[in-house]
Each structure stands twice: as C-alpha cells, then as structure tokens.
Amino acid sequence: MNPDLNDLAAFASVARQGGFRQATRGGANSASSLSEAVRRLEAQVGVRLLNRTTRSVAPTAAGAALLERLAPALAEIGEAVAEARSAQSEPSGPLRINAPDPAIELVLGPMIPGFLAAYPNVRLEMVSESSLVDIVADGFDAGVRWEENLALDMVAVPLGPPQRYVVVGAPDLIARIGAPEHPRDLLSRPCLRVEYAPGAPRPWKFERRGEALKVAVSGPLLTNSQSLLIRTAVAGLGFLQTFEGAAAPFVARGELVRVLDDWSEPFAGPRLYYPSRRQLPSALRAFVEYVQAPPGRRASRP
Numbered sequence: 001m002n003p004d005l006n007d008l009a010a011f012a013s014v015a016r017q018g019g020f021r022q023a024t025r026g027g028a029n030s031a032s033s034l035s036e037a038v039r040r041l042e043a044q045v046g047v048r049l050l051n052r053t054t055r056s057v058a059p060t061a062a063g064a065a066l067l068e069r070l071a072p073a074l075a076e077i078g079e080a081v082a083e084a085r086s087a088q089s090e091p092s093g094p095l096r097i098n099a100p101d102p103a104i105e106l107v108l109g110p111m112i113p114g115f116l117a118a119y120p121n122v123r124l125e126m127v128s129e130s131s132l133v134d135i136v137a138d139g140f141d142a143g144v145r146w147e148e149n150l151a152l153d154m155v156a157v158p159l160g161p162p163q164r165y166v167v168v169g170a171p172d173l174i175a176r177i178g179a180p181e182h183p184r185d186l187l188s189r190p191c192l193r194v195e196y197a198p199g200a201p202r203p204w205k206f207e208r209r210g211e212a213l214k215v216a217v218s219g220p221l222l223t224n225s226q227s228l229l230i231r232t233a234v235a236g237l238g239f240l241q242t243f244e245g246a247a248a249p250f251v252a253r254g255e256l257v258r259v260l261d262d263w264s265e266p267f268a269g270p271r272l273y274y275p276s277r278r279q280l281p282s283a284l285r286a287f288v289e290y291v292q293a294p295p296g297r298r299a300s301r302p
Contacts, residue, residue, distance in 0.1 A: 003044050005077075010037035011049060012074055015059045015067045079279050091286035092121035099144035100130045101226050103270040106245040107159050108144065115290050122283045130195075130224045135274070141284045142274040146267075156273040159291055162266035164244040165205070168256040170236035179259045180239070183215045190238035191217035195224045204241045206263040 010029065017023040020031040029037075042049050049063035059067055099108060104126060116124060127140070135143040150156050167186075169179070180186050183206045193201045201222055203214040219238045223229060226246060233240040234255045240247075244264075250256040272291060274284060 003041050004037075007037040007041040007044075008070060009074055010034045011041050011063070012067055012070050014038060014057060015050065015063060016071070019057045090121055091119045091282040093281065093283050094123045094125065095142075095281070095283040095287060096125045096127065096140045097142050097144065097272075097287075098127045098129050098133055098135055098138070098140045099270075101128045101224070102243050102246060103144045103159070104128055105226065106163075106243055107270055111291060115287060118290065119283070119286050122286065124283075141281060142272055142287070144270050144272055146270050150271060150273050153276060154273040155276050156271040157288060157292055158269060158271050160269045163269045164264050164266045165241050166244045166247055166258050166264050167204075167239055167241045167260045168233060168247045168251065168258055169239040170234055170255065171257055173236040173238070174257055174259070176236075179257075181260075183213060183260060183263055186215055186217050186239060189219075191219035192221045192229050192232050192238040192240045193217060193219060193223075194226075194229065194242075195222050206260070207265045208263045 010023075010033075013023040014020055014034055020034045023029070023034055024031055038050060045066075047062045048060050049066060051058050051060055097108075108126070112124065112126070116122065132145070133140070133143065135141075144159065147156075167180075177189060180189060183204070186204070191204075195201050203216045206213050206215065217239075221229070221232050221238065226242070229240055229242065230246065230250065232238065234250060239259070240256075247256055247258070251258055272288065274280070274288075280288070
C-alpha cells in the first residue's frame with residue numbers, strides 16, 4: 001500500500017523544521033499527531049527516516065534522500081490544487097499593470113471597458129510610464145512593452161497585430177521647408193522628440209527593404225506626452241515620428257501629412273509580460289485569457 005499523502009507531508013514538515021514542535025507552528029496538527037504520522041510512514045517504508053533525540057530531530061540518510069525528492073513533488077501538488085481551486089473561483093482583487101502611454105491609448109484602451117464589465121470584482125490599476133521598470137520590485141502584476149525591452153525570464157503574450165511608425169508634418173510646415181525625401185534630410189529640419197526616460201531621447205529608426213538606419217534628430221520639443229507632441233506637430237512646429245494609429249485621425253482630417261512612407265516598415269506590436277510562474281492571481285489570469293481571445297469573443301465572460 002502506498003504511503004498516505006498527509007503522512008508524507010507531515011514527515012517533510014518535521015524534517016524541514018528540525019522538530020515536531022517547530023512543525024506545529026502556524027498549522028493545525030499537534031506534535032503528537034505529527035509523530036504518529038511519521039511512525040506510520042516509517043513502518044510502511046520499512047526504514048527509519050528521522051533520528052530523534054531529546055534536543056533535536058534530523059533526517060537519516062534515507063530520510064534526507066526521501067525529502068530531496070519529496071519536497072518538490074509536494075510543492076507541485078500544492079500548486080496544482082491551488083490552481084484548480086483558483087480556476088473555479090471568480091476573478092477578483094487588485095491587478096496592477098505598467099504600460100507606456102501609446103500602448104494604453106492604441107491597444108489596451110479599447111480592451112479595458114469590456115474586461116472590467118466582464119469581471120466586475122477586479123480592481124484594475126493601469127500606470128502609464130515610458131521608462132523601463134522592474135515590475136516585480138515595483139509591485140506590478142504585469143507590464144506592457146515592445147519585444148526589444150522584454151526580460152528573458154518573463155512570459156510574454158502579444159496584444160495585437162504588427163504596428164508601424166510613421167513620420168508626419170503639418171501641411172504648412174511642408175509648404176515652408178519642404179518634405180524630407182530621405183531620413184537623413186530630417187537632420188536639417190525641426191523634429192519633435194519623445195523622451196522615454198529622463199535625459200535619454202532615442203534616435204528615430206527607419207527601415208526599407210532590409211536597410212536600417214538611425215537618425216539623431218533635434219528640434220524645439222522633447223517630451224513624453226503623446227498628446228503634446230501631436231498638438232505641436234499639428235501647429236506646424238516640427239516633424240513627428242509616432243505610431244500610425246495615433247496619427248491616423250489627424251491625417252484623415254488633413255491636419256497632418258505622412259512623409260517617408262517607404263521607410264516605415266511594420267514591426268511586432270506590444271506584448272503583455274509577467275513573471276514566469278505556474279499559479280497566477282485570478283485577476284491576472286483572467287486578463288491574460290481576455291487579451292488573447294479573438295476580439296469578437298471578448299464582449300462576454302469566458
């Protein structure tokens with residue numbers, strides 16, 4: 001007959017804690033019940049597992065070998081049981097996500113109302129931040145970034161189709177100084193730059209048929225505010241490189257004009273990432289499942 005799982009767990013607890021009384025702390029078992037469980041287990045396996053003295057308890061060689069194999073197995077069983085229980089429970093509680101403003105506006109924004117309607121017991125805190133953060137150290141459940149900024153030890157899921165950067169300028173700006181015909185022409189034209197981290201403006205990236213280049217543009221404005229960048233571009237004060245989706249309404253109204261389109265190739269869209277672990281909080285698990293579902297199936301609860 002196989003040993004009882006509770007007896008195995010009792011042995012592991014006593015062996016790890018170094019004593020029967022120590023193993024009772026924070027639990028419902030008494031020292032005597034733990035001792036009886038270990039005696040039953042030793043009788044079943046036919047070997048002494050713990051050396052007991054009046055002052056200490058320590059595993060024998062056989063006990064140490066059993067504990068080494070048993071501890072991860074018990075942890076795996078505990079996670080599986082907790083995961084099964086969590087799957088049946090209503091997703092609830094806090095969910096903290098860190099994401100840059102463009103990802104919130106263009107990708108997450110359309111999803112959030114439906115998600116909150118489907119899961120009314122989830123309390124979502126969405127923090128807009130452009131600089132890179134350590135989501136674990138800063139207390140976030142998940143983050144959103146583009147692929148080049150993802151840590152290797154994170155689980156990442158795509159949030160949507162590929163995106164493109166486009167360069168736009170106001171019609172009167174183009175009439176005054178002309179449209180650039182090559183990305184390097186931007187070096188002699190005013191540009192509006194995004195600051196992802198204090199003091200760290202990034203060069204503009206371009207790619208065309210396998211040729212990639214970076215241009216360190218300059219101009220009258222450096223900010224991490226997307227709305228201010230668009231407003232300033234519409235006012236004709238400089239060219240702007242931004243997401244195609246962000247510029248689309250202004251291009252459609254004729255307030256901005258796209259230039260250098262042949263240098264604007266698509267790239268992978270943002271990804272939701274979170275620490276690699278088997279058992280996710282119910283709110284995060286629900287959000288991951290929601291954003292991965294086809295858009296037509298997101299309106300109602302899975």
